[in-house]
Amino acid sequence: MKVTLESSDGQVFTVDKEVAELSVIIKEMLVIEQANQDHPIPLLNVGAVELAKVIEYCEHHRNDPTIDDDEDYDSRKKPIEMDDWDKQFTIVNKEMMFELILAANSMQVKPLLHLGCRYAADIVKRMSPTEIRDLFQIDDDFTPEEQDKIEWEKQWTKL
Amino acid sequence: MEKPTPISVPELCGLIVESLDRKDLVRCVRVCKLWNATFLPFIWRSIKAGENDWPLDLWALEKHRHHVQEVLFNDLHGSQIEILSMELPNVLCLEIITNNVPTEFVEKKPRLIQLAMNDASPMDPIAFWKAVAGLQHLRHLDFVFMEVQKDVIERFWDICERLDTIRLYLTGVAAAPDKSKTLSQVKTLDISMLRGVTSMGCLALFSQCPNLTTMRWNGHSPLFPKATLLSSTVEATWPSLEALDLSTISDRDLSEILKGMRTVKELRARNSDFRDLSFEALRRHLPELQILCIKESREKNGFPAKVISEVLATCTKLRILNGTFVDAEAFLKDERPWVCNNSLTTLSLGFKFEGTCPRNTQPYIFERLSELFSLESLDISGPSHGLCLRLPRGLARLATLKRLRTLNFSETMQRIDVREAKWMLSHWTMLESVVGRLSYYEDRDEELLPRLRVLAETDDLEDSDTD
Numbered sequence: 001m002k003v004t005l006e007s008s009d010g011q012v013f014t015v016d017k018e019v020a021e022l023s024v025i026i027k028e029m030l031v032i033e034q035a036n037q038d039h040p041i042p043l044l045n046v047g048a049v050e051l052a053k054v055i056e057y058c059e060h061h062r063n064d065p066t067i068d069d070d071e072d073y074d075s076r077k078k079p080i081e082m083d084d085w086d087k088q089f090t091i092v093n094k095e096m097m098f099e100l101i102l103a104a105n106s107m108q109v110k111p112l113l114h115l116g117c118r119y120a121a122d123i124v125k126r127m128s129p130t131e132i133r134d135l136f137q138i139d140d141d142f143t144p145e146e147q148d149k150i151e152w153e154k155q156w157t158k159l
Numbered sequence: 160m161e162k163p164t165p166i167s168v169p170e171l172c173g174l175i176v177e178s179l180d181r182k183d184l185v186r187c188v189r190v191c192k193l194w195n196a197t198f199l200p201f202i203w204r205s206i207k208a209g210e211n212d213w214p215l216d217l218w219a220l221e222k223h224r225h226h227v228q229e230v231l232f233n234d235l236h237g238s239q240i241e242i243l244s245m246e247l248p249n250v251l252c253l254e255i256i257t258n259n260v261p262t263e264f265v266e267k268k269p270r271l272i273q274l275a276m277n278d279a280s281p282m283d284p285i286a287f288w289k290a291v292a293g294l295q296h297l298r299h300l301d302f303v304f305m306e307v308q309k310d311v312i313e314r315f316w317d318i319c320e321r322l323d324t325i326r327l328y329l330t331g332v333a334a335a336p337d338k339s340k341t342l343s344q345v346k347t348l349d350i351s352m353l354r355g356v357t358s359m360g361c362l363a364l365f366s367q368c369p370n371l372t373t374m375r376w377n378g379h380s381p382l383f384p385k386a387t388l389l390s391s392t393v394e395a396t397w398p399s400l401e402a403l404d405l406s407t408i409s410d411r412d413l414s415e416i417l418k419g420m421r422t423v424k425e426l427r428a429r430n431s432d433f434r435d436l437s438f439e440a441l442r443r444h445l446p447e448l449q450i451l452c453i454k455e456s457r458e459k460n461g462f463p464a465k466v467i468s469e470v471l472a473t474c475t476k477l478r479i480l481n482g483t484f485v486d487a488e489a490f491l492k493d494e495r496p497w498v499c500n501n502s503l504t505t506l507s508l509g510f511k512f513e514g515t516c517p518r519n520t521q522p523y524i525f526e527r528l529s530e531l532f533s534l535e536s537l538d539i540s541g542p543s544h545g546l547c548l549r550l551p552r553g554l555a556r557l558a559t560l561k562r563l564r565t566l567n568f569s570e571t572m573q574r575i576d577v578r579e580a581k582w583m584l585s586h587w588t589m590l591e592s593v594v595g596r597l598s599y600y601e602d603r604d605e606e607l608l609p610r611l612r613v614l615a616e617t618d619d620l621e622d623s624d625t626d
Contacts, residue, residue, distance in 0.1 A: 101165045114174065120165050121178030129189040136164070138191045150189055 003030065004040035005055075011048035012040050015055055022058040024108035043107065050103040053096075057112050060085055064111065082115065090119050094135075166197060176201045200226040208242055209233030209257070217242060225249055232257055254301075255279045265290035275301035288314045298344075299324040309333040316340060327353055335360045342368045349375035349404075359384050371397045375404035377429070383412050393419025402450075406430050414440040425450040427481075438466050445473040452481035454507060467508065468493035477503050484509030484541035487520045500530050504562075509541015509571075521546060525556035534560050538567040540595065545571035554579055563587045568595035576603075580611045 001017040003026070020041075021027040029041055043051060090097065101116035103109075124132060133140060142150070165171040176184070176198070187198040203226035220227075220242070228251050232243060235257045243260060246267040253268060254275040259282050265271075271294050281287035288311040291297065300322055307315045307330070316336035319325055324347040331354035336342070345368040353361060358378060365374060374397070393400070393416050402425035403416065410432040417423060417440035424447055428437075433453045441448070451470060464485040470477065477499035487510045510524060524546060528537070537560070539546050548554050548568060557563075566583070575597040583590060597607045 098164050101171060102168070105165075105168065105171055113171075117165065117171060117174035118178050121175045121183075124175070124187060125179065125183050127186065129186050132186070132190045132194075136166075136190075138194070140190075141192050142195075147189075150195070 005051065006040040006042045007046055007048040007051045008044050009048050011051070013051060013055055015058070016062070019055065019058045019062050022061065022109050022111070023054075024110065026107065045106040046103045047099070050096075050099050053092075053100055054103050054107060054109060054112065057089060058109065060089075061111060082118075086115060090115065094120075094123060166194065169197075172197055199223065203227050205229035207231045207233065208239075209235055217245075220245065228252065230254070251296075260287065262286040262290055265294065269294070270296055272296050273299035273301070276303070276305055278304040280306070284308060284311050287311075288318070292318050298322055301326040302330045303328045305330045307332045313337075316342075320344065323347065325349070327351070329354070331355045335364055336367060338363070338367075340367060343370055346370060346399075347373040347375070349373070351375075351377035353378070359387075362387060366396050369396065370399055372399050373402040373404070373425075374400060377404075377406045383408060388412060388415055388419075390415050390419035394421070401425070401447075403427065404429075408432070410434040410436045413437045417441050417444065420444070422447050424448065427452040438463075442469075445470065446475060448474045449476050449502075450479040451477070452479065454481040454483055464489035465493065468495070471497040471499060474499055475502070479503075479505040481505070481507040484511050484545075487512050487524060491520060491523050497527065497530060501533055503531050504533050505536040505538075506531065506534060507536075507538035507540075507567075509539055510545050511542040512544055522552060522556070525553050529556045529559045532559060533562060535562050535589075536565045536567075537563060538565075540567050540569040540571060542571070547573065549574050549576075549579065554582055558586045560587065562589055564589050564591045566590070566593050566595075571595065572599060574598050575607070577607065580607060584611070 002014050003017045003020040005013045005015065005020065005026070007013070017030070021030065026041060046054070092100075097116060097119055101113065101120065104113040104116055123135070127135070129140075132138070165175060179187070179201075181202065184198050184202050188195045188202065203223040206220070206227060206229070208220075208230070209232055224245060224247050226249070227247050228249055230247065230250055230252075231254045233254075233256045235242065240257070240259060240261070243255070243257075244263040244267060248268075249270055250268050251270055252273040253271055254277070255264075256277040256279060258278070258280055260276075260279050262281065262283055265287065274291070274294075274297060292314055297318070298321070300319070301324075305327075312333040315332070319336070319342055320340065321344050322342075323344050325342075325345060326347075326349040328349075328351045333355060335356045342348075348365060348368050348371055350361060350364070356364065361376065361378060362384065365371065365376070398421065400420050401422045403420075403423070404425070404427040405413070405416075406429040408428060408431040413428060413431060413433065414436035417426075417437060423441060423444035426441065426448070427450065429452075431453075448470070451474075467480075467482055467485050468490060470480060472493065472495040475498045480499075480503065485508065490510070506528075512520060528534075545568070546553060564587075566587075573596065580597070583593065593611060597604050597611075
């Protein structure tokens with residue numbers, strides 16, 4: 001069975017139902033609106049470019065065992081497996097990846113969301129505050145006093 | 160307004176933080192005010208204070224105390240005791256291993272859900288227990304080396320009435336709860352070496368928890384007052400029971416309990432007789448079974464291969480299988496496919512090769528093990544002539560175990576060399592620990608073990624370079 005999805009900028013995508021159902025939100029919508037499937041499902045927060053990429057991800061992972069609840073993810077230490085395809089998939093610029101994380105969040109595509117957040121964490125890991133500021137184009141808005149306080153606290157908290 | 164980034168969405172931030180360690184977080188709070196506000200709570204979420212973790216600055220803790228959700232106070236001395244009385248309004252989970260616990264300690268933690276105390280005597284027990292009784296959210300009590308004296312025992316059992324988890328380890332209680340008391344909220348009761356109550360009394364205590372789902376009882380031998388539990392009693396007393404963890408129990412007693420249970424999801428039987436009767440009783444539960452640990456069973460001759468084969472071919476939800484060892488030949492006779500390939504994360508099972516040439520049998524065993532794609536921990540320790548990991552007959556087949564994190568082959572004779580060590584590191588990228596002697600020769604081992612570690616470290620470095 002096919003399902004049609006509409007991006008925020010009005011593009012329509014037709015995908016297999018089982019692919020679309022990787023999104024918890026769509027899955028729930030399909031249960032509620034069983035009788036009314038002629039209309040495309042509107043995704044107000046997701047642009048066409050991101051939606052295409054999310055669908056690409058879902059197509060590849062359509063046969064993965066489903067993880068029903070967050071518990072499996074919450075067992076913190078459990079690493080999320082990344083296959084070669086996933087690695088290729090994440091080779092995009094960080095702006096695109098951030099858009100994808102937000103899209104995955106609003107559609108509740110859990111595995112993609114976790115993949116994206118790990119990607120974001122990897123960017124930040126091992127970077128100095130200055131490097132982070134440069135990368136994210138953030139201004140250092142601390143006053144010298146605040147800066148001192150943080151440094152001082154850092155020593156005392158053995159952090 | 161600027162476009163949102165994942166950092167500015169709180170629930171996403173929580174996910175990102177999961178992959179960061181404390182050092183990363185400390186760098187993040189120094190980026191800018193927004194990042195500071197975002198990441199600071201995660202630094203203070205869980206803290207440790209005590210001998211090895213001092214100095215934790217009181218001023219800093221005071222300032223950030225509302226972020227603290229989890230604390231471990233370990234071995235505080237002198238003026239450090241003061242820290243116990245600090246107000247931590249949002250702490251949910253607290254462990255304390257130190258003496259002279261002041262009463263204010265409890266009053267200043269109003270949202271506490273979980274309280275663990277290890278050898279931690281309160282200064283004024285009566286006032287202390289009165290304060291604990293006032294903790295409205297408390298659901299989980301974990302006591303190790305504690306004494307609950309006569310003058311507070313009644314209050315103690317009153318508190319237990321609203322808990323869902325009670326763990327008492329090497330703890331003394333002045334008396335068992337009153338027979339009329341029903342601990343109806345208790346789902347998990349975990350009792351090891353309880354002092355002050357007889358076996359019969361312990362059994363009575365368990366019986367006072369009608370909604371028990373998890374029963375853990377590690378007592379002195381004999382555990383059960385002989386033949387007191389019949390399947391009908393079990394069924395009537397604990398209709399929701401689904402996890403068992405018992406020690407020194409006889410085959411007959413265990414089988415009676417299993418017969419009376421509606422579902423068995425977890426079964427651990429330490430130093431017990433898990434034999435034909437128990438297995439027959441467990442059989443109808445196999446489709447729901449997730450954990451089976453019978454490693455320390457008294458079965459000296461290893462485990463009947465048919466039991467293990469049956470479990471692997473029937474339990475679709477099995478996550479952990481911990482057996483002793485099986486006769487390889489008998490084990491291979493059962494050719495049914497294993498159904499737990501996607502769920503099994505931990506397998507502990509030795510193989511014994513008797514009256515058969517290991518060269519002929521081993522490849523089949525490796526073949527079957529290679530199908531366990533979800534495996535994170537593999538323990539094949541056991542009989543000295545166990546599985547031989549040497550390439551290419553053994554190890555190479557296990558390349559499919561991509562999630563493997565620990566490998567244990569202690570007590571088996573291996574002749575693992577640098578080549579195998581390298582293979583492990585390149586094929587099992589998540590590997591964290593290897594336990595066992597790598598080769599016959601001790602010297603060689605000393606040379607290889609650090610090598611394995613060194614290789615692992617360089618691997619890590621290379622990773623960080625490519626990031």
